[in-house]
Amino acid sequence: MLPDGIFGVAQDAPRGTASESIAVALRTAILQGTLSAGRPLPQSELATGFGVSIIPVREALKRLEAEGLVSFLPNRGATVAGMSDADIIEYSNIRAVLEEQAIRHAVPRMGRVDLARIEDAYEAFVEGSHGNDGMICSGQLNRDFHNAIYVPAARPRLLEMIDDLHRRLDRYIRSHLVIEGRKVDTDGEHFAILEACRHGDVEEAARLTRQHILHAAEISLQFQKK
Known part of the structure; x- marks a missing residue:
């Protein structure tokens, strides 16, 4: 289960698209350490928590992947990226x-x-x-x-x-x-x-x-x- 606190951040994010608000919430949680490296990010759970469809969740995760904060792993889906x-x-x-x-x-x-x-x-x-x-x-x-x-x-x-x-x-x-x-x-x-x-x-x-x-x-x- 993902921490409930991450979903509230999206409500306080600057107004924009749903994917932008979700990206802000997840980015904040990752940078603050609420979501640690290797933590799975199930798209269905994120969609339910943010009250949206899978599409904006996927867009937000792809954006965070480009920033090096999220990785997509075979058979595991999206996870918080780590660094060696x-x-x-x-x-x-x-x-x-x-x-x-x-x-x-x-x-x-x-x-x-x-x-x-x-x-x-x-x-x-x-x-x-x-x-x-x-x-x-x-x-x-x-x-x-x-x-x-x-x-x-x-x-x-x-x-x-x-x-x-x-x-x-x-x-x-x-x-x-x-x-x-x-x-x-x-x-x-x-x-x-x-x-x-x-x-x-x-x-x-x-x-x-x-x-x-x-x-x-x-x-x-x-x-x-x-």
Whole structure:
């Protein structure tokens, strides 16, 4: 049986098609860990729970498959997709390369308004990512901080690819924040990137960004093995 709580999320989702609302509900449940990797997603049960036919359920699952959150397995149907350690490392390396490129384009183009938005996003992460509830929110707050940095790059397709990687990795990478002292370290790493942006230091901003991404991935993998 699927948890009843996932069905209520669709009622609070932005207005749109039934498949969009279902996708929002399932995506939220997966990213928050309510639906763990390997969990079956029976289409008939989802259709009954959401009060729709099978068609919008199938459309929502296909959308989530494209995002890497759902897999269709032979003789098992749809399940919540998982990642191996090798997957996490590979995706993190790709993310590091793309974000290093994005920040190299962004820093020379940053003005006062851009820096103010980055500072606001930094403060939002610091204040909003405490405790268990904060860890759930931390993925979005982290994306908001990094995206605020990359927006001046004016590379929409690059940012789209980066955002896709954030969504795929979020439930794995944010787990490291429960380690004692790691929240303080993460805030410090973010602040160092912010300072490099303030000083217009492209090379330092790129170096710190790559180091930050790969370090978070390494610590998260170590934490999950405990």
